[in-house]
Amino acid sequence: MISFQKASKLGIASEDLELNDKTQTQKKFLIRNDCSQETIEDIRRIYGNVVFSDPLNAEDFDKSIQKIYKNKSIIDDEHMISLGETISLDEATQSLLSKTSIENNNDDAPVIQMLNSIITQSLAKGASDIHFETNDESFDIKMRLDGNIINILSLRPEISSRIISRIKILGQINISERRLPQDGRVTFKLGKQIIDVRISTLPTGSGERVVMRMLGKQNQLIKLNKLQMPENIYNNFKSQVRKPHGLILVTGPTGSGKTTTLYSAIDSILNLGLNIMTIEDPIEISFPGISQTQVNSKLGLNFAEGLKAILRQDPDVIMVGEIRDPETASVALRASITGHLVLSTLHTNTAYGAISRLRDLGVDPYMISSSLNCVIAQRLLRKYCLNCRNESINLGGKSSDQLFKLDGCEQCDYSGLHGRIAIFDYLNINAHLKNKISDGDLLIKEDSINERSNLSNEAINLVEQKVIPKFEAVRMTLNDNE
Numbered sequence: 001m002i003s004f005q006k007a008s009k010l011g012i013a014s015e016d017l018e019l020n021d022k023t024q025t026q027k028k029f030l031i032r033n034d035c036s037q038e039t040i041e042d043i044r045r046i047y048g049n050v051v052f053s054d055p056l057n058a059e060d061f062d063k064s065i066q067k068i069y070k071n072k073s074i075i076d077d078e079h080m081i082s083l084g085e086t087i088s089l090d091e092a093t094q095s096l097l098s099k100t101s102i103e104n105n106n107d108d109a110p111v112i113q114m115l116n117s118i119i120t121q122s123l124a125k126g127a128s129d130i131h132f133e134t135n136d137e138s139f140d141i142k143m144r145l146d147g148n149i150i151n152i153l154s155l156r157p158e159i160s161s162r163i164i165s166r167i168k169i170l171g172q173i174n175i176s177e178r179r180l181p182q183d184g185r186v187t188f189k190l191g192k193q194i195i196d197v198r199i200s201t202l203p204t205g206s207g208e209r210v211v212m213r214m215l216g217k218q219n220q221l222i223k224l225n226k227l228q229m230p231e232n233i234y235n236n237f238k239s240q241v242r243k244p245h246g247l248i249l250v251t252g253p254t255g256s257g258k259t260t261t262l263y264s265a266i267d268s269i270l271n272l273g274l275n276i277m278t279i280e281d282p283i284e285i286s287f288p289g290i291s292q293t294q295v296n297s298k299l300g301l302n303f304a305e306g307l308k309a310i311l312r313q314d315p316d317v318i319m320v321g322e323i324r325d326p327e328t329a330s331v332a333l334r335a336s337i338t339g340h341l342v343l344s345t346l347h348t349n350t351a352y353g354a355i356s357r358l359r360d361l362g363v364d365p366y367m368i369s370s371s372l373n374c375v376i377a378q379r380l381l382r383k384y385c386l387n388c389r390n391e392s393i394n395l396g397g398k399s400s401d402q403l404f405k406l407d408g409c410e411q412c413d414y415s416g417l418h419g420r421i422a423i424f425d426y427l428n429i430n431a432h433l434k435n436k437i438s439d440g441d442l443l444i445k446e447d448s449i450n451e452r453s454n455l456s457n458e459a460i461n462l463v464e465q466k467v468i469p470k471f472e473a474v475r476m477t478l479n480d481n482e
């Protein structure tokens with residue numbers, strides 16, 4: 001496939017993007033009037049018997065290729081920005097704030113440098129999101145790192161519109177629209193890493209807010225055996241993922257790593273000759289060889305509609321990003337008892353909570369008991385920074401005071417914490433539980449094997465092993481016995 005960038009540079013584009021489609025014998029190419037003979041010969045050599053359009057002028061050519069590439073899949077180099085070498089954030093800030101740059105409002109170079117530098121540094125640290133918040137007194141730039149928001153920089157509010165306009169250009173978002181929320185996408189290239197970024201804007205009383213969410217980072221995909229699940233959970237889960245039908249749910253609050261677990265599960269069955277299809281919001285990692293669809297609420301493509309469309313495409317395994325409405329719940333459960341393996345997430349704290357949540361979404365108890373294979377509940381807990389852990393522990397890291405603050409060191413941005421570890425709870429829906437569920441007996445919790453709250457137990461173990469501070473264990477498992 002010819003990328004958008006290449007097409008506009010060389011002045012040549014295929015009218016049908018699927019050049020690999022063997023059913024069509026003759027490819028049609030559009031050419032711009034300055035397209036070189038060499039390029040035309042190359043295309044003939046590669047694609048054989050092809051048809052070329054009459055040479056188009058630049059304006060008509062641009063219009064046509066924009067139409068062709070408009071509906072293309074998201075991860076492509078049509079709109080890739082190379083971050084390359086950037087100057088330090090301090091230098092970029094100074095350059096942007098210098099007198100000349102303020103006076104010369106048309107000079108975009110300092111704004112571009114500044115933004116590149118913010119993005120590069122956030123990526124280097126492993127941030128998942130970058131926030132740009134316009135307030136009355138300041139323009140604040142923050143990043144989310146290991147689940148927590150960290151301030152990067154505060155600037156004068158006058159700067160905000162220039163930086164936000166630049167972000168909008170990157171995301172191909174309407175710059176002049178400041179009253180409505182908008183979203184866009186951009187792909188960055190940093191060394192060998194390709195990072196797909198979702199951009200969303202939201203108007204507020206003091207100006208616009210923008211969030212850039214980093215997707216598709218290669219390091220997000222973790223092999224199933226590297227999730228550090230306890231061995232019994234790992235073995236059980238692994239065999240459930242290979243079953244031909246049924247429902248597998250992963251539960252936890254936002255940011256607990258549910259999607260990562262689902263992706264790892266899918267990765268573990270990629271080469272089994274199955275038709276794997278997903279409906280997601282957003283697509284966080286793109287897998288070669290499986291069909292992933294992005295929810296698009298503007299066009300009415302929600303989880304339920306996407307799922308129904310997928311079911312007409314002869315799938316074996318379906319991943320539904322989240323079950324959060326009665327219709328999706330009903331379609332997903334029906335799919336899972338009619339010969340499909342369905343994987344999804346639910347927004348509940350515990351594994352048991354999944355059953356009552358499905359009941360709340362109007363699913364018949366009998367349907368739950370016949371479809372549900374297993375539920376995983378999980379959390380991500382912040383670990384001590386290895387570099388300053390001893391000091392933190394000496395200073396009282398065992399305290400359960402939630403306001404407790406660690407001193408930290410340079411390596412952990414003075415937070416005392418660095419990186420995260422996942423803890424899991426696992427509910428296998430065995431015959432006994434199935435009976436309980438279909439009887440509508442919601443008091444199953446007491447009957448369970450050792451499941452008082454495996455998450456709490458796991459967290460306490462990690463505190464005792466000095467991997468995480470106690471306040472982190474308390475904070476993340478507080479509502480476990482709901």
Ligand SMILES: [Zn+2]
Binds near residue numbers: 417
């Ligand atoms: Zn540290």
